[in-house]
Amino acid sequence: MSRPVDTDxxxxxxxxxxxRRKRLVASEFSKRALERHRKTGGPLKCNKCAAEQEERERSEAASKRKTALAGCVGGESTCSSCKQTLPLDNFNRNQLAKKDKARCRLCVEKSIKDEERTRESSKQGKLDEIKRKMKEADTKGDVKERLRWESQLSALEAEFVTGLKPIVMGRGRGRRGRGRGGRR
Ligand SMILES: [Zn+2]
Ligand SMILES: [Zn+2]
Known part of the structure; x- marks a missing residue:
């Protein structure tokens, strides 16, 4: 009598x-599969094969989802900003999720730079604001206040200069200062 090659x-x-392994014991199969087999006499699939098939189906579904996410055929998508149809690796995944509103990496980078520029110009606005306050302090003759704004200005200016182009300092101040200098 030949012994089964099973570990069981x-x-x-x-x-x-x-x-196609033969003479397997019941523990190689799920209860559900065995029940169905007893009822219908249909073919059985062992746990190992069932798991493999499930895994395969899962990864197939995942790759299908990925294709659907790209929302395009042939691994390309059209940029909603520059209207170019480009290979998918020109797009970030979060952009592709926006489907027809997706923008290519270049356009995204450009818009980030535009935002930076806007930020810089608002910084310029802040500079102007501080300069105005300095003038006000000058008018009031408040030296303490004036120094306070001055230190704020130089801090902001340093940041501004390293971030972007150098700016002309104290244009209005010079003119005004001279004019008032004689008065005091
Ligand atoms: Zn099997
Ligand atoms: Zn683009």
Whole structure:
């Protein structure tokens, strides 16, 4: 009598239709599969094969989702900003999720730079504001206040200069200062 090659001590009565192993014991199969087999006499699939198939189906579904996400055929998508149709690696994934509103990397970079520019110009606005306050302090003759704004200005200016182009300092101040200098 030949021994089963199974690790189990007993030979079973079940065959797997997929991997074609024979005489498997019941523990190689799920309860549900065995029940169905008893009822219908249909083919059985062992746990290992069932798991493999499930895994395969999962990864197939995942790749299908990915294609659907790209929202395009042939691995290309059209940029909503520059209207160019480009290979998918020209797009960030979060952009592709926007489907027809997706923008290519270049356009995204450009818009980030535009935002930076806007920020810089608002910084310029802040500079102007501080200069105005300095003038006000000058008019009031408040030296303390004036120094306070001055230190704020130089801090902001340093940031401004390193971030962007140098700016002309104290244009209005010079003119005004001279004029008032004689008065005091
Ligand atoms: Zn199998
Ligand atoms: Zn673009």
């Amino acid at each position: 001590r007993w030979a079973g009565n079940f065959d797997c239709i997929v991997c």
